[in-house]
């Protein structure tokens with residue numbers, strides 16, 4: 001804060017600015033750290049706005065879609081020259097909104113900057129802090145990604161106890177919770193991920209039954225057939241091999257493309273595929289097509305796309321269930337925390353090469 005600016009009741013507000021629309025893989029130079037912007041930490045009377053001090057910001061892969069000049073999506077593109085908008089956890093510094101007061105902690109859409117003036121206060125959720133649960137988890141385990149996992153698994157996958165469940169991008173913010181919820185539900189769970197370190201985490205920390213490194217597989221279809229054979233072996237051991245044919249009952253798809261195609265070939269009759277995201281296609285201008293679509297017909301597979309926002313009515317139940325599971329030690333959560341607003345562009349870009357291990361969060365300020 002400069003002397004002259006503090007005299008005017010303004011402080012410096014560092015920002016990460018979105019520079020302009022882009023195709024292909026995002027790079028750090030699509031964003032720019034900007035110094036020198038000043039903000040008055042006061043909510044004007046009669047405005048209904050709040051002023052937030054941002055504590056944690058979330059890096060999410062869906063934000064890549066907002067870097068394209070496309071207006072046909074469920075969310076509008078970013079505005080070039082403005083601070084990037086994203087989910088965050090923040091402290092209310094000043095409020096003209098009757099539902100929020102100074103000192104409250106909230107989560108919701110904010111901007112990639114130190115302080116934000118938020119007009120749409122209706123989307124902010126007041127956080128009731130729970131002992132033993134870090135505030136930053138409201139961007140992952142107890143935030144939008146966690147809720148995506150919860151709604152997607154219980155609603156779009158229509159799971160049954162004993163199902164054989166496959167999850168791609170299994171160490172991601174969403175994937176890691178899907179697998180753990182499936183285990184709690186009584187399913188056999190296999191995940192795919194992109195490094196041997198993450199394979200170990202899936203098996204030894206997150207409790208998946210099996211895991212594979214898709215980057216080491218030249219033939220995904222054969223790799224999944226091997227996974228299906230693991231399922232089959234488990235059934236033989238359980239003495240129920242005649243009861244289920246070999247294959248996958250439920251696929252929670254975070255990646256689309258070749259992995260989806262290979263999984264379709266390895267599904268059981270009446271299998272269910274929840275289409276959550278298309279990580280493998282996000283940065284391509286020539287989306288891949290499918291070879292195995294006939295199996296969707298012959299195996300009577302249900303493929304269901306979903307948006308977490310369709311299931312807001314489940315949010316209270318989600319918070320209660322997942323908080324309880326976490327406190328009981330039934331689930332763990334991997335988080336990848338970077339310090340400082342200036343680390344945000346590199347952390348965001350890293351999502352697309354698998355640099356993050358777990359939910360990627362930026363700590364902007366100390367609580």
Ligand SMILES: NC(=O)c1ccc[n+]([C@@H]2O[C@H](COP(=O)([O-])OP(=O)(O)OC[C@H]3O[C@@H](n4cnc5c(N)ncnc54)[C@H](OP(=O)(O)O)[C@@H]3O)[C@@H](O)[C@H]2O)c1
Nearest residue numbers: 148169172173174193194254277278279280306307308354
């Ligand atoms: N439908 C909805 O309402 C909804 C809501 C939220 C998120 N989503 C979707 O859910 C998916 C997971 O999101 P998230 O926030 O959990 O992800 P995340 O935590 O940001 O994780 C990204 C991880 O995905 C993997 N990945 C990146 N590029 C990949 C590629 N080309 N092919 C395969 N894997 C790749 C990388 O891990 P590896 O090392 O394993 O490659 C990376 O670490 C995304 O597709 C996202 O768009 C959907």
